[in-house]
Structures are given as structure tokens and as C-alpha cells.
Amino acid sequence: MADELPWWASTVIYQVYPRSFADSNGDGIGDLPGIIDHLDHLVDLGVETLWVSPFFASPQRDVGYDVSDYRDVAPEYGTIDDAQRLIDEAHAKGLKVMFDLVLNHTSDEHPWFVESRSSRDNPKADWYVWADGYRDRNGKPKPPNNWRSELQLPRAWQWGEERQQWYLATFLSFQPDLNWRNTEVRVEMFDMVRMWLGRGVDGFRLDIFGSIMHDEALRDNDPKPAFINGMPRVQTPSRTMNTPENFAVAADLRAVCDEFEGDDRVLIGEVFGPPAVLRRYIEDQGRPGLHLVFLFEFLSSPYSASRYRRLIERFEREFPAPLVPTYVVENHDRARSLSRVGGDLAKARVLATLLCTLRGVPVLYMGQEIGMENTYIPLAEANDPIPSVVAKRLPEWVNRRLPERLNRDEVRTPMHWTGEDGAGFTDPGVRTWLPIHPDHVTRNVAAERDDPTSLLAWYRQLLALRKATPALRSGTLDLATDVPTEVIRFERTLDGTTVAVVANLGAEPVTVPVSNAVLGARMAEVLLVSDPAATVDGHLVNLPPNSAAVVELR
Numbered sequence: 001m002a003d004e005l006p007w008w009a010s011t012v013i014y015q016v017y018p019r020s021f022a023d024s025n026g027d028g029i030g031d032l033p034g035i036i037d038h039l040d041h042l043v044d045l046g047v048e049t050l051w052v053s054p055f056f057a058s059p060q061r062d063v064g065y066d067v068s069d070y071r072d073v074a075p076e077y078g079t080i081d082d083a084q085r086l087i088d089e090a091h092a093k094g095l096k097v098m099f100d101l102v103l104n105h106t107s108d109e110h111p112w113f114v115e116s117r118s119s120r121d122n123p124k125a126d127w128y129v130w131a132d133g134y135r136d137r138n139g140k141p142k143p144p145n146n147w148r149s150e151l152q153l154p155r156a157w158q159w160g161e162e163r164q165q166w167y168l169a170t171f172l173s174f175q176p177d178l179n180w181r182n183t184e185v186r187v188e189m190f191d192m193v194r195m196w197l198g199r200g201v202d203g204f205r206l207d208i209f210g211s212i213m214h215d216e217a218l219r220d221n222d223p224k225p226a227f228i229n230g231m232p233r234v235q236t237p238s239r240t241m242n243t244p245e246n247f248a249v250a251a252d253l254r255a256v257c258d259e260f261e262g263d264d265r266v267l268i269g270e271v272f273g274p275p276a277v278l279r280r281y282i283e284d285q286g287r288p289g290l291h292l293v294f295l296f297e298f299l300s301s302p303y304s305a306s307r308y309r310r311l312i313e314r315f316e317r318e319f320p321a322p323l324v325p326t327y328v329v330e331n332h333d334r335a336r337s338l339s340r341v342g343g344d345l346a347k348a349r350v351l352a353t354l355l356c357t358l359r360g361v362p363v364l365y366m367g368q369e370i371g372m373e374n375t376y377i378p379l380a381e382a383n384d385p386i387p388s389v390v391a392k393r394l395p396e397w398v399n400r401r402l403p404e405r406l407n408r409d410e411v412r413t414p415m416h417w418t419g420e421d422g423a424g425f426t427d428p429g430v431r432t433w434l435p436i437h438p439d440h441v442t443r444n445v446a447a448e449r450d451d452p453t454s455l456l457a458w459y460r461q462l463l464a465l466r467k468a469t470p471a472l473r474s475g476t477l478d479l480a481t482d483v484p485t486e487v488i489r490f491e492r493t494l495d496g497t498t499v500a501v502v503a504n505l506g507a508e509p510v511t512v513p514v515s516n517a518v519l520g521a522r523m524a525e526v527l528l529v530s531d532p533a534a535t536v537d538g539h540l541v542n543l544p545p546n547s548a549a550v551v552e553l554r
């Protein structure tokens with residue numbers, strides 16, 4: 001049965017942030033050869049798909065999410081041949097490879113935009129979203145409507161002096177939105193996608209994909225405040241996000257992927273919204289679109305059995321098989337998960353257990369497997385552009401207390417490979433682009449590889465078990481509701497095999513039945529426990545505080 005699922009429906013994704021993964025040439029910046037040199041770490045860990053954040057040519061004002069040439073590699077990361085070698089060598093090790101596509105916007109230094117902004121009648125004049133707006137009583141230019149940027153800044157429009165017009169910038173001012181209504185833009189972007197697919201890449205993560213198509217008539221957004229995926233918004237993005245034409249772009253992009261042999265290239269969308277809306281990216285009006293969408297709720301949920309139970313129940317209800325939920329507890333934009341649980345490794349082990357045993361695709365962020373924490377970097381020292389636009393006047397002591405990091409640098413510091421100076425990320429003595437967390441001395445891949453009690457060892461055991469257990473890869477999920485408040489229990493079943501996962505997220509020990517079914521002569525056999533003090537006694541599981549057990553029912 002397991003083999004009947006397409007590869008992406010049961011894969012495990014590992015996100016690499018190239019600037020911080022491994023520096024092969026001693027310039028303090030990670031690069032593609034560095035990633036190639038460390039592919040064995042991914043294989044040992046047991047992840048199956050590598051997702052690489054953007055490494056394309058870019059002025060790096062948003063660390064590569066501001067592309068100036070989609071068909072070339074930023075020189076500090078390597079060459080186009082390195083990108084090809086990355087694909088080929090990952091494949092040779094049995095890994096799939098996904099790149100990161102920023103389709104919504106380019107850098108304002110992209111030659112297309114430089115040309116587009118230069119006049120109203122150049123060949124690229126219509127490649128971006130330009131609008132006249134109007135003049136107020138004093139002759140001051142005013143934007144055409146009330147649209148706010150994705151960061152909720154007062155306006156999503158920037159003034160273009162040469163053209164005396166506004167251009168749309170959904171994210172930051174230096175990231176102008178491409179005009180996807182222009183046929184030439186579509187043809188060029190889809191050709192670029194074909195170029196990478198032709199080079200063998202297995203799919204793409206799609207950056208802020210829900211913002212590509214906005215209302216053609218530029219009508220105002222609904223001014224009502226909203227809450228989307230746990231994030232507050234000043235207005236409801238009714239005309240700028242998840243518009244019907246966005247779902248059509250998903251289907252068009254899917255058609256491009258399906259031109260390639262095997263129909264097995266994959267699209268995963270960074271999209272925000274309620275599940276009923278997100279599902280339309282997967283299929284709309286009978287046309288298939290993206291394969292997967294990120295479900296970000298775990299990123300903003302506190303560590304709590306009842307909260308997590310509610311989320312699992314919701315994801316199961318709203319993404320029933322053959323739909324595949326995704327589970328994300330960490331990425332390059334949000335706080336490190338270990339920091340969110342107060343640095344408590346027992347809690348991190350419970351979170352890892354859920355992530356790797358729930359039905360769906362787990363997505364890990366580099367360093368999560370060794371328990372990397374946020375590296376505190378004051379707003380004033382930020383390399384990330386966000387603090388300079390959204391937190392200009394925020395006092396540092398307030399910033400220090402925020403659970404979510406405004407300065408995303410804090411979760412983007414170099415990976416810890418060893419305890420040496422340079423953390424094995426770069427040569428000793430080299431100044432790295434962001435500081436290395438001082439705890440790399442003890443918390444690093446080399447040290448944890450040799451320690452059977454480490455978080456890394458726990459992730460390896462979980463992923464090995466998942467790989468070897470079809471019920472965990474592709475079985476059904478049955479979530480128990482009649483459990484003590486602090487407990488999460490679910491059963492994964494396939495072809496008569498049932499694996500139960502039981503977790504205690506509370507501060508007191510608990511004893512719970514492994515299943516509510518009448519087990520009769522069936523035996524409960526322990527597969528893994530996150531804490532050596534967790535035991536199974538007949539059909540009962542005893543769990544110390546913050547521990548989990550994976551048990552097979554035979």
C-alpha cells in the first residue's frame with residue numbers, strides 16, 4: 001500500500017538556508033559546494049527531500065528572496081554548474097531536491113525592473129504593476145487604493161519618480177510585484193521553471209504564492225482587521241490574497257510541471273488563509289494545482305496538548321486523505337522551536353515525536369534536529385530588513401521580551417557542525433555573515449552524533465522508524481479524544497498493523513491505555529520512548545512529564 005502513494009505524499013522535507021549551512025571557501029558565507037559536502041548528514045538523519053532557500057543572483061537585501069536573475073546563481077554561492085552538481089549528487093544519494101521560487105516579485109535591481117521603471121513606454125513597461133493613483137489638494141501623489149503590504153505597513157505602493165506612477169510591492173519596497181497579467185511575464189517565468197525542471201529538480205517551494213494575483217480593478221481591501229494563521233492583520237486582504245486568479249496560476253504552474261516525464265514534480269505553496277481556501281490551491285474548478293500547502297499553525301501555537309489536539313483534529317478533518325497535511329514547527333522566518341518551549345529538550349523530543357509520526361509531510365528546518373536556539377541579535381544590528389521598516393521605534397527591551405523574533409537573523413545564524421571556532425561551518429578565525437551561537441561548543445552535529453541520548457539521535461531514530469513502518473508513512477490516523485487533558489494519543493493503521501503514539505505534555509506523570517479498542521490478546525510492543533523512564537505495562541503506558549512513546553499493537 002505504502003508504495004502506491006506518490007513519493008511526495010510520504011516524504012520528509014529538510015530546509016537548508018544556504019547562507020548559513022556550510023561555507024566551503026572560507027568567506028564566512030555558506031555556499032552550494034558546502035551543501036554538497038554535507039549531503040550525508042541529511043541521509044544519516046533520514047530526511048528524504050532537500051529544500052534549498054533561494055541561491056539565485058540577488059543583491060541579498062532579503063537574503064535571496066529578492067532575485068535579480070532566476071537563471072543564474074549568486075556568485076558567493078557558486079555557479080550554475082554547482083547547482084547542477086547539487087541536483088545530481090543529491091539524486092545519487094537518493095534525495096529529492098526542491099528549489100525555492102519567488103514568483104511574486106523580483107529585486108528592484110533586476111534588469112527587468114530597471115527597464116520597467118525607466119519610462120511608461122519601454123518594452124518592459126507593463127512587466128510590473130504600475131498605477132497612476134491621484135493627486136491630493138496640494139498636488140501630492142496618493143496611491144490608487146488602501147492596500148497594505150504583507151507586513152501591514154500603511155501602503156503596498158511605492159512611488160516611481162521617473163514614471164510619476166506607483167508600483168506595487170506586496171512585501172518590501174525593494175521587491176516590486178511582477179505583473180502576471182502580462183503574457184510575456186508568464187511565458188518567461190514558466191520557461192525559467194522549465195529550465196530548472198529540465199535540469200532535474202524535483203519541485204519547488206513557492207514563496208508568498210497567494211499574493212501573485214490581485215484585483216484587476218484595484219478595488220480597496222476590506223478595512224476590517226483580520227487574523228490569518230495566527231497573525232494579526234490591520235485589514236482583510238480580500239482583493240490582494242487568495243483571489244480566484246491565484247488558484248488559476250497554481251493550475252497553470254502544475255500543467256508546466258506535468259509536462260515533465262513521470263508527472264512526479266512537486267509544488268508546495270507558502271500560502272496563508274483558512275483551510276477551505278488553501279484547498280483551492282490543490283484543486284479548483286476540477287483543475288489540479290499545488291500538491292501541498294504549508295500549514296503554519298504549529299508555528300504560532302504554544303506547547304499544549306489541548307492546542308495541538310485541536311490542530312491535529314482540524315488538519316485531519318480539513319485535509320482528509322488523499323489530501324496530505326504538512327507539519328511545520330520551525331522555519332527561517334519564525335522563532336526556533338526549542339526557544340519557544342523555553343529551551344526544554346524533553347519538550348523538543350515530544351514535538352519531534354509528533355512531527356515525525358503524524359499523518360502527512362514533516363518539514364524540518366536546518367539545525368532543528370540538533371536543538372539550535374535563537375541567537376539574540378539586537379534590532380539595531382539586524383541584517384534582516386524587517387526591523388528597519390516595522391520596528392524602527394521599538395525599544396530593545398521590548399524586543400528582547402517578544403516570543404516571536406522580529407529580527408529574523410536570530411533564527412538564521414550558521415549551522416553547528418562541530419564545537420570548534422567557526423563551528424565547522426567555516427574555518428577558525430573567519431568572520432561569519434551572522435554571529436555563531438555560543439552554545440555550538442556543546443550543541444553540534446559531531447557531539448550529538450556520538451551521543452545516543454541527544455536530540456539528533458532521537459530524530460534519527462524517529463525518522464528511521466518512520467521509513468521502516470508503512471503505517472507511519474501512509475496509514476490512517478485516529479486521534480483519541482477521551483484522554484487526560486495533557487495527553488495526545490493517536491493510532492496509525494495500515495493493512496492490519498496499528499502503531500499508537502502516546503505523548504504526555506504535562507508536568508505530572510500519567511498512565512493511559514495504549515488504545516481504547518478491545519485489545520484482547522493483542523500485545524503492545526514498545527518501538528521507541530523519548531525518555532528511558534517511560535514504560536509499557538500490558539496495555540497501559542506510563543509516561544513521565546514531557547515524554548512520548550511509540551508502540552505497536554500486535
Ligand code: GLC
Pocket residue numbers: 062065066102171207208270332333
Ligand atoms: C516569504 C519568505 C521570507 C521572505 C518573503 C518575501 O515569506 O519566507 O523569508 O522575506 O517571503 O519574499
